[in-house]
Amino acid sequence: xxxxxxxxxxxxxAVILLxxxxxxxxxxxxxxxxxxxxxxxxxxxxxxxxxxxxxxxGGMYSTSAFTVLLKNILTTGVLIVLIQSVDWLKxxxxxxxxxxxxxxxxxxxxxxxxxxxxxxxxxxxxxxxLATIPIAALAAYERFEEKSAEAGVKLIFISALSSGIxxxxxxxxxxxxxxxxxxxxxxxxxxxxxxxxxxxxxxxxMAFKISLVPFHLWxxxxxxxxxxxxxxxxxxxxxxxxxxxxxxILYTVFAKIALxxxxxxxxIAILTMTLGNLFAIxxxxxxRFLAFSSxxxxxxxxxxxxxxxxLGMTTVVYFVLVYIFSNLGAFGVVAIISNRTGKETIDDYDxxxxxxxxxxxxxxxxxxxxxxxxxxxxxFGKFFLFTAAAKEGLYIxxxxAVLNTIISLYYYLLxxxxxxxxxxxxxxxxxxxxxxxxxGLVLCIAGIVIVGFASPIYEMILRxxxxxx
Amino acid sequence: MNILLxxxxxxxxxxxxxxxxxxxxxTRLIAAIGMGFQLIAAGVLIYLFLAERSAGNTAEMLFNxxxxxxxxxxxxxxxxxxxxxxxMIGLTSIVIFAGIFASWEVxxxxxxxxxxxxxxxxxxxxxxxxxxxxxxxxxYEIAVIPMYLLIGIWGSGPREYSAMKxxxxxxxxxxxxxxxxxxxxxxxxxxxxxxxxxxxxxxKVNIPIEAQRLFFPMLFVGFxxxxxxxxxxxxxxxxxxxxxxxxxxLHAGVLMKLGGYGCFRVAVxxxxxxxxxxxxxxxxxxxxSVIYGALGAIWQKDLKYINAYSSVxxxxxxxxxxLMFNETAMNGAIMQMISxxxxxxxxxxxxxxxxxxxxxxxxxxxGGLMKVIPFLGVAYVIGGxxxxxLPGFSGFVAEMTIFVGAFQHADTFHxxxxxxxxxxxxxxxxxxxxVVGILxxxxxxxxxxxxxxxxxxxxxxxxxxxxxxxTAIGLAPLWLSDMINNGLGPIIKKLMMAGxxx
Numbered sequence: 002x003x004x005x006x007x008x009x010x011x012x013x014x015a016v017i018l019l020x021x022x023x024x025x026x027x028x029x030x031x032x033x034x035x036x037x038x039x040x041x042x043x044x045x046x047x048x049x050x051x052x053x054x055x056x057x058x059g060g061m062y063s064t065s066a067f068t069v070l071l072k073n074i075l076t077t078g079v080l081i082v083l084i085q086s087v088d089w090l091k092x093x094x095x096x097x098x099x100x101x102x103x104x105x106x107x108x109x110x111x112x113x114x115x116x117x118x119x120x121x122x123x124x125x126x127x128x129x130x131l132a133t134i135p136i137a138a139l140a141a142y143e144r145f146e147e148k149s150a151e152a153g154v155k156l157i158f159i160s161a162l163s164s165g166i167x168x169x170x171x172x173x174x175x176x177x178x179x180x181x182x183x184x185x186x187x188x189x190x191x192x193x194x195x196x197x198x199x200x201x202x203x204x205x206x207m208a209f210k211i212s213l214v215p216f217h218l219w220x221x222x223x224x225x226x227x228x229x230x231x232x233x234x235x236x237x238x239x240x241x242x243x244x245x246x247x248x249x250i251l252y253t254v255f256a257k258i259a260l261x262x263x264x265x266x267x268x269i270a271i272l273t274m275t276l277g278n279l280f281a282i283x284x285x286x287x288x289r290f291l292a293f294s295s296x297x298x299x300x301x302x303x304x305x306x307x308x309x310x311x312l313g314m315t316t317v318v319y320f321v322l323v324y325i326f327s328n329l330g331a332f333g334v335v336a337i338i339s340n341r342t343g344k345e346t347i348d349d350y351d352x353x354x355x356x357x358x359x360x361x362x363x364x365x366x367x368x369x370x371x372x373x374x375x376x377x378x379x380x381f382g383k384f385f386l387f388t389a390a391a392k393e394g395l396y397i398x399x400x401x402a403v404l405n406t407i408i409s410l411y412y413y414l415l416x417x418x419x420x421x422x423x424x425x426x427x428x429x430x431x432x433x434x435x436x437x438x439x440x441g442l443v444l445c446i447a448g449i450v451i452v453g454f455a456s457p458i459y460e461m462i463l464r465x466x467x468x469x470x
Numbered sequence: 471m472n473i474l475l476x477x478x479x480x481x482x483x484x485x486x487x488x489x490x491x492x493x494x495x496x497t498r499l500i501a502a503i504g505m506g507f508q509l510i511a512a513g514v515l516i517y518l519f520l521a522e523r524s525a526g527n528t529a530e531m532l533f534n535x536x537x538x539x540x541x542x543x544x545x546x547x548x549x550x551x552x553x554x555x556x557x558m559i560g561l562t563s564i565v566i567f568a569g570i571f572a573s574w575e576v577x578x579x580x581x582x583x584x585x586x587x588x589x590x591x592x593x594x595x596x597x598x599x600x601x602x603x604x605x606x607x608x609x610y611e612i613a614v615i616p617m618y619l620l621i622g623i624w625g626s627g628p629r630e631y632s633a634m635k636x637x638x639x640x641x642x643x644x645x646x647x648x649x650x651x652x653x654x655x656x657x658x659x660x661x662x663x664x665x666x667x668x669x670x671x672x673x674k675v676n677i678p679i680e681a682q683r684l685f686f687p688m689l690f691v692g693f694x695x696x697x698x699x700x701x702x703x704x705x706x707x708x709x710x711x712x713x714x715x716x717x718x719x720l721h722a723g724v725l726m727k728l729g730g731y732g733c734f735r736v737a738v739x740x741x742x743x744x745x746x747x748x749x750x751x752x753x754x755x756x757x758x759s760v761i762y763g764a765l766g767a768i769w770q771k772d773l774k775y776i777n778a779y780s781s782v783x784x785x786x787x788x789x790x791x792x793l794m795f796n797e798t799a800m801n802g803a804i805m806q807m808i809s810x811x812x813x814x815x816x817x818x819x820x821x822x823x824x825x826x827x828x829x830x831x832x833x834x835x836x837g838g839l840m841k842v843i844p845f846l847g848v849a850y851v852i853g854g855x856x857x858x859x860l861p862g863f864s865g866f867v868a869e870m871t872i873f874v875g876a877f878q879h880a881d882t883f884h885x886x887x888x889x890x891x892x893x894x895x896x897x898x899x900x901x902x903x904x905v906v907g908i909l910x911x912x913x914x915x916x917x918x919x920x921x922x923x924x925x926x927x928x929x930x931x932x933x934x935x936x937x938x939x940x941t942a943i944g945l946a947p948l949w950l951s952d953m954i955n956n957g958l959g960p961i962i963k964k965l966m967m968a969g970x971x972x
Binding site for chain 2: 380391403
């Protein structure tokens, strides 16, 4: 029981929400928000408490200190997302489906946690599906908005396609090794042509989920169409979970053919960073802008994965942690402004600092963290990723990556320029954001500032990731 | 407590104070008090350092403290100073102090202005006291980024363009530095023990020559961008011309020195073999910098552009001297950094003050200003004379040392390079005297100028501090050059092991 405590707690919350939802009168549906968030916060805190580790179902499901850490990182991120969405959920047109939002988010989170804890490909696949399909419903949450509905449909098609490809790859692995258990597949991996084909399918399927170039084409449209808070969930939590399990499987199951996937990742990393960055420069809509920036960030993460060592695993997890706080900070600001004024383009942000200084400063810190500028955490995250790649002697790759951070700095500075340098005739007027949004942003800023300076966090990840590699 | 920590703590306290201040007057007062303490701390540091040295402490770095930060990566917060860094800290304190008074009249978002300015200076201080490459790089980037806001918000002319260009080019430099630093890190312990970012530890290791050939150009060019190495200097004229007064001062005076300092402390010191091998390439580039900057200054009509190009020339001379690999020339390089730092800060301060009165920076539109603003005029002449290397001022000491050192190389290549570089002094004289002639002497060509007022007390304080610095070095250079020599010892020794030096 306790081994599965993360998932079971979430299931419990989901059931409670479902039951309460039935008994709430229609005009009081919004009252569910605070209890739901409190319950989720309690679950987050409980997740950090020490508990037993072990395997269940004959090895299909396993919990270690490391998977607990990954789950806690994701849960913390989701908590921030939930807090940030309150302001938006309170809009009158969402009155009737507030608890659905929580249910869907929690369902996907359960899927991600199963995925991370999976000990065989079947469990992994079920978790993956559970983590993707509800998101499509979330993307279409504002179903009367054309773009939102479009985003939902696009996401479901892409998910189905990528899952199909992935599944095809898994079937080949089963065909060649005769098993689906990670621990047994490892022994059967010998680099035969069919297995390499299987690996390519697996890789492509995961690349869709992480939105690596050339499998990224859905990202910008879906990110733009979906409601801001769903976009931030999609770009941070969903991507983070996929990165975690992708790294774990590469490092454990496919460790033997590392020489083959290293070159693939080398090329894909360069493509992803460069194309993501170059497309981001052209964007005027902030959601599309952040979509492409998140594609580029995924490219940087590959640099850590290519490290293929304990250092690599640690830096990837550390970077995702930093990325969660930074990106949620940026999306948080975009969400607040979008909810209050409906403005979403960079030009709308002209002169924002003079009317809303605190929001602008938060945005600047978050963007600097994404760009990797000290003293905020993004600098440490990026630098350590580069360290992992340099450890393998890939100095040229590091150089290309750092040059890419300069490109990214350019477009992040464009937003800073709009907020701080430009003057506008009609700036976004001063407004006071609600307590939830502010709490969400404060949490993000705390994360952005503290995670970098507090080396114990990094050391803890390093210690726990020991078992994986 | 380690006295060096003061150089991080005082700026942070000052920034906190500024955040709680209200209005322009309070803000600038707090900034001035904070940076005043900083100046005093720098004075105390110089005194303690000299006392320690004369008491016979021969450790390479004094006031050393070493805290573990990221244990598994062996990243440390390791601080300590030798004579060179002490001199640079002194320079920074003087320039930032003068800079606060030069921006006494900033009224648009004063809190943000002084916060960014002091944040920048804290990055510079941190850079100079760091002995760990990781923290050194961290502070380096902290020093570069506030620049964007400072130029973009408070600048003039094409400020957005200049700010973006400057930031991206400097970050481009640091893009080269990152793989270089990681290379040093992973080669820092060939025996297989824990790796380290510690400069002094890496200096004990002999990095294989193939690796040096890869990383030396990255590091030298990377830092060289900030030191306005040709052809990566183009950010400098635009950036300096658009920046507000205090930022130009700090940038040309101190930030460009980070480049030179990084070049010799990291690139040349840690990768000496490759430095010997590749010096000729960079020597050609720096020679071009020196002469090109000086000739460029002659053609300009905008006071700030003149001074920016002259900075390219002077900073080129710093890198030029570093590449000579002998004690005299390198000593001159450090002297030149200090001397040019103060001198150019003085120039930019004066240009800002003159601009504040005449509302133009084009020399053609001004004339005869000496009659109406004699204090600023005389200060300008003093700066000019120091810049063209008149004995008695700091410029003479520095340039003389550099060229004497450079001429010790007997081969034709070095001789020719030295002669070309030395001829820049003539060009310098041309543009300085030309400006002084047009700007200050002659008839007043605009009746509005007859009612200009001379320097106010804060302007006098700002320029006075800087002029004091120039003359102090010019008249008594020995204490400074002794201090520098002290720090150069280990670097020269390392270079000697790598190859013959003159």
